[in-house]
Amino acid sequence: MAPTHNVPTHDVIVLGAGAAGLFCAGLAGQRGKRVALLDHADAPGKKILISGGGRCNFTNLYTAPDRYLSENPHFARSALSRYTPADFIALVERYGIAWHEKTLGQLFCDGSAKQIVAMLVEECAAGGVNLRLGAQVGGVEHADGLFRVQFGSETLIAPALVIATGGPAIPKLGATGFAYDLARKFGLKVVQPRPALVPLTLSGEEALFRELSGVSAEVVAHCGKAAFREAALFTHRGLSGPAILQVSSYWRHGGCVEIDFLPDQPQDWLLAAKRERPRLALAKALGAALPERLAVRLAEHVGIEGELGQTQDKALRGAETQLRRWRFAPSGSEGFAKAEVTAGGISTAGLSSRTMGAQAVPGLYAVGEAVDVTGWLGGYNFQWAWASAYAAAVAITDFP
Template sequence: MTEPFDAIVLGAGGAGLMCAFTAGQLGKRVLIVDHADAPGKKILISGGGRCNFTNLHTAADRYLSANPHFAKSALGRYGASDFIALVDKHRIAWHEKTLGQLFCDGSARQIVAMLLAECEAGEVAIRLDSPVRDVTHTDGRFTVAHGDRAASAPALVIATGGPSIPKLGATGFAYDLARRFGLKVVEPRPALVPLTLPQDEALFRELSGVATPVVARAGRATFAEAALFTHRGLSGPAILQVSSYWRHGEEIGVDFLPDQPAGWLLEAKRARPRATLKSALPLPDRLAAAIAERLALDGELGRQRDAALTQAERRLADWRFRPNGTEGFAKAEVTVGGISTADLSSKTMEARRMPGLYAVGEAVDVTGWLGGYNFQWAWASGWAAGRAIAGT
C-alpha cells in the first residue's frame, strides 16, 4: 500500500527538517525519509558540539554559486533574526563568539530537539533508518519506495545534502536524483577543507600544531583569521575559507604579519642591529625559525643589506604556497557546487521544468563562508520551499 502525503522530504538534516515543519505547520501532511538512524547528524557535530547555527552578518555576498544573486531571495525573506527568534522561543541560550558567529551556550542537541519539536507541532511523520529504494513520477505525483514501505505526494524535496563528511552517511544521492529528473549539476568539490602541501614544503609540514593570525588569499578572496599548520599542510579558519575559492594548480598567498607597517624590518635593523631575523619575527618560535631558514638571511640584522630585508618583508606579506590538493570530502565541512541554480526558482526552490520537485540546503549550488552561513542557508532555503509547498 502506498501512503498519500502532500509532500515528501528526503533528508532529515537542517534544511529538510526546516522545510518539513514549515509546510506541516501550514496544514500540509508531510513525510521525512532518511537512511540515517538519527536526525540532524551534521548539526550535532558542528561548532565543536555547540552548533554555530547562524551568523549576524549573513548576506548573499558571503556565498559561492554559479549565480551569485540566487541566494538573495531566500536569505532576504528568512534571515538570521528569524532563526534567532525561533531559538529564543525554545529558550535556548546562545552567545556570539567572533565575527558574528552564534553558538549555543549548551549543546547542538538543543537545536536538533527544537527542530524535532517544531516538526511534532506540524504533525510531520519522520521515518529514519529507511533507505530510498526508488523514486518515480507519474500523473503529477512522486512515489518514494523506502525501506519496506512506499509513499506518494505531489511535492518532493531533495534535502539530502552533498558528499562532505561521508562518515556521517553523506553521499551524492541528491545529484543522481536531480539528474534523473533533468536538472543539471555543477561539479561538486570539497569546501571549507584543509589544504595539503607537496613534499618540497616539508619544512612547513613539520610545524604541525603551530597556529598564527594571518591574511590568506585565493584569487580575489581574502580572509583575516588564524592559519594552522598540520602534518599534511595547512588548515585553520583562514585556510578553510580560501579553500572554497582555491582550484587545483593555483597558488594561495599568506600574509604572515598583516599588522606590521611597511618598513618594519628595516626599523628593526636600526633599533636592534645585533638581533637575528628569527628573533625579530613576531611569530611563534618554530614558525619564525622555519621562515628564517627558508629566507636564508643568516646572522645579525645589522649585517644584512636593506634591499634583502625589504625583499624579505615583501615575501612575508605575500608568502606563496602551491597546494597539491585538499583533504577531500572526508574532512570538508561542506560542498561547493551541486544542483544548478539555473534550474531552480530562487523564490520557491522549485525546479523550473519539473513542477513539485524542490531542492534545498547543501544539495544546491550555494555554499557559504565558514561561521554559520551554511546553516542559515539551510534554514532560509528550507523555509522558502516549505512556504511554497503550502501555497503561501
C-alpha cells in the same frame, strides 16, 4: 492498508532529515500540509550534532549574499532576504536556548547542538510530520503530477518532493551524492561537487613545514580575490585553521594560496627594526610577531642570516615582501572526509530563487547543501539551510 497507485499518502515528501530537511518539513507541516520526512540514518540531524565543536554555529549575524559561492552569485539573495538570522534567533529564543557570539558574528549554543536538533524535531512534531528513519530510499518516480518514493517496503506518494539530502561531505555520517543522481534523473544539471571548508595538503619542498605541526598564527590568507584574516594552522599533512578552510572553498587544483604572515606590522617593518635594534637576528625579529618555531623556519627559508644591521635594505625589503605574500601551492585537499561542506551541487540554473522549485518539474524542490550555494565558515551554511528551506516550505504551502 497499502495506498493505491494514484492516491497521495502525503502532500509533501522531504528527503533528508538534516538541517534544511527538518526545518522545511516542520514549516510545511505547521502550515497545514501532510508531510513525510525520510532519512536512511537511524537518527535526525547527525551533521548538526558535530557542528561547531558540538555547540552548533547555527547562524551568522553578518549573513549577506556576497558571502556565498555559486555559479550564480545572485541566486541566494532572495531566500536570504526573506528568512534572516534574526528570524532564526527568535525561534531559538522561543525554545529558551541560550546562545552567544563567539567571534565575527558566529552564534553558538551555550549548551549543546543537541538543543537545536531537539528544537527542529519538536517543530516537526508540532506540524504533525511523519518522520521515518532507518530505511533506504529506493526508486523515485514522477508521473501524473505525483511523486512516488519507495522507502524500505513502503511506497509514499505526494504532489511535492523536496531534495534535502545534502552533499558528499563527511561520508562517515552517511553523506552521499544521492541528491545529484536524483536531480539528473529529473533533468537538472549538477555543478561538479568538490570539498569546501577543508584542510589543504602540501608536498615536496613545502612539506618541510610539517615539522611545524600544531603551530598556528593569525594571518591573512588570499586565494584569487578572496582574503580572510583568521588563524592558520600547520598540520602534519599541510595547512588548516579557519583562514585556510575559508580560502579552500575558492582554491582549485593547480592554484596557489598566498599568506601574509605580518598582518599587524607596518610597511618596511624590518627596516625600522634594523634601525632600532641592528644586532637583532631576523628570526628574533619575527619572533615578536609570530610563534618562535614558525619565525625560525621562515627566517631560514628567506635565507637571511646574521644581524639585521649587517643586511642590506634591499634584502630586508625582499624578505618582508616574501613574508607578506608567501605562496603555497597545495597538492590537494583532505577531501570530502574532512570537508565541512560541499561546494557545487544542483545547478541554480534550473531552480527558482524565490521558491527553490525546479522550473521544468512542478512540485520538485531542492534546498540546503544539495544546491550549488556554499557559504563561508562560521554559520553561513546553516543560515542558507534555514532560508532555502523556508522559501520552499512557503512555496509548497501556497501550492494549490
